[in-house]
Amino acid sequence: xxxxxxxxxxxxxxxxxRSGAPVLIDGATGSECMRRGVPERTNGWSGGAALSHPExxxxxxxxxxDIGADxxxxxxxxxxxxxxxDVGAEDDFERLNRRAIELAVEARDSRDEAAGTVVAGGxxxxxxxxxxxxxxxxxxxxxxxxxxxxDAGADLLSLEMMVDLPRxxxxxxxxxxxxxxxxxxxxxxxxxxxxxxxxxxxxxxxDGGSLxxxxxxxxxxxxxxxxxxxxxxxxxVERCVASVRSRWDGPLGAYAHAGAVIDGVFxxxxxxxPHEYAAYLPAWQAAGATMLGGCCGIGPRHLELVAEHLAGxxx
Numbered sequence: 001x002x003x004x005x006x007x008x009x010x011x012x013x014x015x016x017x018r019s020g021a022p023v024l025i026d027g028a029t030g031s032e033c034m035r036r037g038v039p040e041r042t043n044g045w046s047g048g049a050a051l052s053h054p055e056x057x058x059x060x061x062x063x064x065x066d067i068g069a070d071x072x073x074x075x076x077x078x079x080x081x082x083x084x085x086d087v088g089a090e091d092d093f094e095r096l097n098r099r100a101i102e103l104a105v106e107a108r109d110s111r112d113e114a115a116g117t118v119v120a121g122g123x124x125x126x127x128x129x130x131x132x133x134x135x136x137x138x139x140x141x142x143x144x145x146x147x148x149x150x151d152a153g154a155d156l157l158s159l160e161m162m163v164d165l166p167r168x169x170x171x172x173x174x175x176x177x178x179x180x181x182x183x184x185x186x187x188x189x190x191x192x193x194x195x196x197x198x199x200x201x202x203x204x205x206x207d208g209g210s211l212x213x214x215x216x217x218x219x220x221x222x223x224x225x226x227x228x229x230x231x232x233x234x235x236x237v238e239r240c241v242a243s244v245r246s247r248w249d250g251p252l253g254a255y256a257h258a259g260a261v262i263d264g265v266f267x268x269x270x271x272x273x274p275h276e277y278a279a280y281l282p283a284w285q286a287a288g289a290t291m292l293g294g295c296c297g298i299g300p301r302h303l304e305l306v307a308e309h310l311a312g313x314x315x
Contacts, residue, residue: 027299030296050075051092094148121154142170162185165209165213230255232295234256238287270297
């Protein structure tokens with residue numbers, strides 16, 4: 001397997017990241033699409049937005065670029081082949097993933113001041129229906145998705161919401177075949193989260209398996225340049241980041257989510273204020289994170305405060 005060094009802009013970002021300089025990751029795209037009017041598809045979330053509402057997807061990327069994001073990720077968390085099969089849209093797989101990358105690239109290229117921002121192709125093995133493909137099928141699907149993203153202009157691949165060891169290792173090996181550098185994002189705890197006291201000494205991934213073992217797999221893979229804790233309750237991130245840092249001395253990111261049941265309906269919207277989110281950042285940094293952003297429910301207003309916090313760290 002030949003791993004590309006990455007585009008010049010990616011190499012420049014990684015030089016900063018490896019030096020420990022602050023890096024601003026973008027905020028939510030999927031939940032932000034729905035907040036702006038993209039209808040949710042049963043078992044498909046907002047995964048089709050790049051084709052159905054491209055103007056909204058691009059506007060979200062532009063908002064994060066205007067805040068100064070060093071990385072923007074494609075709205076493809078719910079564009080895996082297994083999810084598209086669940087919603088009867090498998091024929092859109094290639095077109096949807098390609099267009100999602102193109103929208104992020106177009107947004108980046110429309111702003112001279114964002115010339116150094118990298119575009120990550122987001123790949124997940126999540127299933128909203130719970131009907132997961134076999135590992136063999138997952139490998140084929142992920143490999144194909146990674147190739148599409150590479151050819152569409154992604155600077156790197158971001159494995160999002162890795163929640164168990166078997167599907168993580170399968171996704172990692174399959175995506176690596178595209179030759180792009182990769183970041184890995186691990187998730188701990190369910191959507192509503194829980195108190196940090198409920199975490200054991202051996203922290204477990206959301207669907208089972210040791211976080212420490214997963215970090216070791218990622219750390220020993222030649223394509224992996226960064227490890228992140230993402231789509232994890234804000235209360236759990238500090239412990240998780242510290243666990244990763246004890247086994248990984250490279251770039252380490254933290255971008256949490258916010259979720260709650262309001263009036264009997266689960267939502268990411270309006271759960272955590274920007275100031276409430278920003279209050280957690282110093283603890284994450286103290287635990288070892290140098291790259292900060294947001295996931296579901298963490299939108300542009302939140303990211304503005306994250307950017308302000310990181311700017312203060314540089315002065």
